[in-house]
Amino acid sequence: MAAQNPMIELLENETTLGEMIENRARNLPDKTALIFHDEEITYRELNEKVDGLATALLNMDITPSDRIAIIMPTRPEFVYLWLAASKIGASLVGLNFRYQQDEVVYMVNNSKPSVFVSINEFAFTDYNTFLSGIRDRIPSVKQFVFLGKTEFPDAIDFNDLINTAPDYAKLSEAAKEMNGDGDNFIIYTSGTTGKPKGAVLTQKSIMAMMKLWTKNLELVPEDRILCILPLNHVGGGTIMALSSLASGIALVLHDMFVPDQLVDIIQQHKITVFGAVPTVFEIFFAARRDISAGMFPSIRLTAYGGSPATPEILKAMREKFDAPVMACYGSSEVSGFITYTRRDDPFEKAMTAGRVPEGVEAKIVTPDTREELPAGEIGEIAFRSDMIFNRYLDMPEETKNAFDDEGWFYMGDLGYFDEDGFLVIAGRTKEMYITGGFNVYPKEIEDCLATHPDVIMAAVVGAPHSIMGETGIAFVVLNPASEVTSEDLREFCKPKLADYKVPSRVFLETSLPMTTVGKVQKTVLQETALERLGIKK
Numbered sequence: 375m376a377a378q379n380p381m382i383e384l385l386e387n388e389t390t391l392g393e394m395i396e397n398r399a400r401n402l403p404d405k406t407a408l409i410f411h412d413e414e415i416t417y418r419e420l421n422e423k424v425d426g427l428a429t430a431l432l433n434m435d436i437t438p439s440d441r442i443a444i445i446m447p448t449r450p451e452f453v454y455l456w457l458a459a460s461k462i463g464a465s466l467v468g469l470n471f472r473y474q475q476d477e478v479v480y481m482v483n484n485s486k487p488s489v490f491v492s493i494n495e496f497a498f499t500d501y502n503t504f505l506s507g508i509r510d511r512i513p514s515v516k517q518f519v520f521l522g523k524t525e526f527p528d529a530i531d532f533n534d535l536i537n538t539a540p541d542y543a544k545l546s547e548a549a550k551e552m553n554g555d556g557d558n559f560i561i562y563t564s565g566t567t568g569k570p571k572g573a574v575l576t577q578k579s580i581m582a583m584m585k586l587w588t589k590n591l592e593l594v595p596e597d598r599i600l601c602i603l604p605l606n607h608v609g610g611g612t613i614m615a616l617s618s619l620a621s622g623i624a625l626v627l628h629d630m631f632v633p634d635q636l637v638d639i640i641q642q643h644k645i646t647v648f649g650a651v652p653t654v655f656e657i658f659f660a661a662r663r664d665i666s667a668g669m670f671p672s673i674r675l676t677a678y679g680g681s682p683a684t685p686e687i688l689k690a691m692r693e694k695f696d697a698p699v700m701a702c703y704g705s706s707e708v709s710g711f712i713t714y715t716r717r718d719d720p721f722e723k724a725m726t727a728g729r730v731p732e733g734v735e736a737k738i739v740t741p742d743t744r745e746e747l748p749a750g751e752i753g754e755i756a757f758r759s760d761m762i763f764n765r766y767l768d769m770p771e772e773t774k775n776a777f778d779d780e781g782w783f784y785m786g787d788l789g790y791f792d793e794d795g796f797l798v799i800a801g802r803t804k805e806m807y808i809t810g811g812f813n814v815y816p817k818e819i820e821d822c823l824a825t826h827p828d829v830i831m832a833a834v835v836g837a838p839h840s841i842m843g844e845t846g847i848a849f850v851v852l853n854p855a856s857e858v859t860s861e862d863l864r865e866f867c868k869p870k871l872a873d874y875k876v877p878s879r880v881f882l883e884t885s886l887p888m889t890t891v892g893k894v895q896k897t898v899l900q901e902t903a904l905e906r907l908g909i910k911k
Contacts, residue, residue: 379595381622382588389554390577391616392461395421398622405595406624408450409643415450417622420457425540427458432544434517436489438463438556443487443515444606445469445478447496447629451521452605453615454536455491456559460577462548465557467572468606470890471496475504477570479511481562484572485767486514491532494522497630502526554578560767561607561706572767573706575612582760583709584617586731590714591647591677591700593621598672599647600626600639602654607891609680612710613702614649633661640670648695649677649702651892652687656830659690667696677702679711681893682799682817684824688724703727703797707763707776707783713797726796727789734759737782738790741803744778750792752800752815755785788815805896807836807844809874819846819877822870823863828856833886833894834877837903846877847903849886881906 381398388394398407399421408415415423436442442459444466446452452468459466467485469478471493482490490512492501502524509515518529554577562570593599599618603610618625626643628635636658640648655678659665673695678688679702691699701724704711713736714728730736735758738747747753762783765773777783788800801817808814816834823832831851839845852858860880867876887898904910 379593379621381595381620382593385581385585385588385620389581390460390552391457391558391580392549392552394581394620395424395457398619402622405622407619408453409598409624409626410450410628413450420454420619422540423454423536424457424461425542425545426538427454427536428461428545428548429541430535430538431458431464431489432462432541432548433538434489436462436464438551438553440464440489441467441485441487441557441560442489442491443467443469443482443485444491445471445473445501446491446493446521446605447471448601448603448605448610448627449493449629450627451491451493451532451536453619453627456605456611456616460558461545461552463552463556465560465574467560468604468611469562470604470606471499472890475508479508481570481572482512482515485560488514489517489519490515491519492521494520494524554581555764557764559611561611563706571769571772574764574767575706575709576764579709579761579763580612580616583612583704583711584620586733586761587613587711587714588617588621590716590731591617591621591675592717593618593623593647595622597621597623597646598626598643599623599649600628600643600645602628602631602636603650604890608704608706608710609651609891613679613704617710631657633658637662637665637669640673644672645670646672647675647677648673649679649700651680652678652683653681653888653892655683655687655691659687659694660830665694667693670695673697675700675717677714679703679714680891682821683725684821685725686824688721692721692724699724701726701728703799705785707785708757708759709761709763712757712759712761715796723794723796726792726798728797729795730757730797734761735782736797739784741788744784747790750790752788752790754803755787755789755797755799756782757785758782802896805835807846809836809839809844809846810842812872812874814844814846814875816846819848819867819871819875822867823848823850825870826858826863826866828853828858829863831886831894833896833899835896835900835903837900837907838909839878842874845879846875847899847907848877848880849883849899849902850880851883851886879903879907 403418407417407420521532559575601614677700702711702714738753741754801815836844887895
């Protein structure tokens with residue numbers, strides 16, 4: 375099907391994001407590129423806005439050594455700034471609007487941007503007040519830019535910048551200095567296992583990821599993809615937004631996930647492809663129990679990634695959307711997705727992480743010695759590819775530990791390849807715990823608990839045990855009407871798991887701590903487990 379989309383073929387020979395968007399504007403000038411609420415932007419208009427903004431940045435003396443921080447929900451201005459920075463070789467530091475002040479201070483002081491771009495107000499937060507409160511703590515920032523008029527001292531209106539007349543002589547000179555190996559996008563890891571690290575993506579790594587991902591996604595010119603994920607992360611940024619534009623289709627952006635609005639958007643805009651983290655689908659189906667097959671006739675593909683999905687949620691996705699389910703696996707460090715299933719794969723393979731695409735090398739190794747293991751054995755997952763990120767920003771030791779001398783990047787995830795060559799995720803290397811000499815992988819227990827009809831979500835962590843060394847502690851969110859007890863859940867697991875895998879304690883929760891990209895924060899749960907068990911760190 376990819377052959378039906380000449381833009382995917384064109385992408386194969388493109389080397390930068392600037393070249394990509396210029397080619398789309400040249401080949402598809404009047405085709406819709408972006409839709410946001412009631413506004414539609416063509417590829418010609420998109421490129422003109424990007425050129426005006428890039429010119430404004432050059433007029434502000436922004437160079438390839440400069441970084442620009444941005445707090446912006448899922449809306450076109452984020453895309454404009456990313457592509458404008460890419461055209462002049464500057465890099466973007468994506469920050470989530472959910473971050474608190476101390477988090478922003480840490481990330482800004484780590485990345486040292488000279489310009490900070492922000493929305494005025496969003497999600498009950500006034501960013502004029504928010505940034506005024508930390509301005510003295512982020513000394514690298516010399517210029518603040520707000521979307522819309524502001525009373526913030528010496529700030530610039532983003533709209534004034536984007537309405538700048540393009541200076542094509544300046545842009546041409548800047549393009550001559552372009553290097554795909556330079557920093558392009560800095561993503562702060564979600565911090566499920568520790569302090570956030572700034573993963574530095576290059577245009578080369580992003581382009582390499584998109585070339586393989588778009589071939590597998592097989593978007594055709596008539597497709598419309600919906601993105602409700604934050605653009606400061608690979609899920610919304612490279613995987614959905616940039617890859618959609620690279621494919622020359624219409625990208626529908628929406629800045630807030632509200633289940634009722636989601637129904638309207640899919641139906642109004644005739645969305646054909648919808649992808650998200652499993653948590654989004656779980657919340658969506660729980661809030662709108664009326665969703666059934668035939669409600670969304672335009673949908674021809676759903677996709678998920680970012681964290682594992684239970685068999686129940688995958689079955690619901692297939693039945694309620696009446697479309698294939700594509701399973702995907704990746705991370706910030708690989709610039710997006712690096713393995714995936716195909717549309718025509720058997721449905722049961724949606725429980726895997728898919729296959730490794732041609733051009734990417736993969737292996738499974740022992741976590742301690744990094745010796746390669748045969749197919750079927752669980753070990754740490756490693757990849758070698760041009761889509762691998764450059765480094766962790768100003769963290770040479772962490773970067774060194776993540777790579778080996780031969781260029782292999784170690785994901786920190788455990789997995790194995792099944793008999794058909796599909797990657798199966800078994801958990802995180804740091805999540806595995808040892809009970810009485812047996813290795814225990816939390817995901818196996820979580821998957822077991824998730825099969826209980828009253829369980830909405832489950833997470834398992836290891837905790838110290840005086841006799842067994844470590845033991846499993848489960849945190850479970852039940853259906854609000856459920857009368858199931860903690861002991862009921864332990865009994866439910868006993869006939870399904872080896873005795874040493876059955877969690878010793880089950881805590882019933884109303885919710886689980888989540889990162890801004892929908893992953894369970896295991897570090898928080900580990901601290902909670904220690905506190906409730908009365909164990910000192």
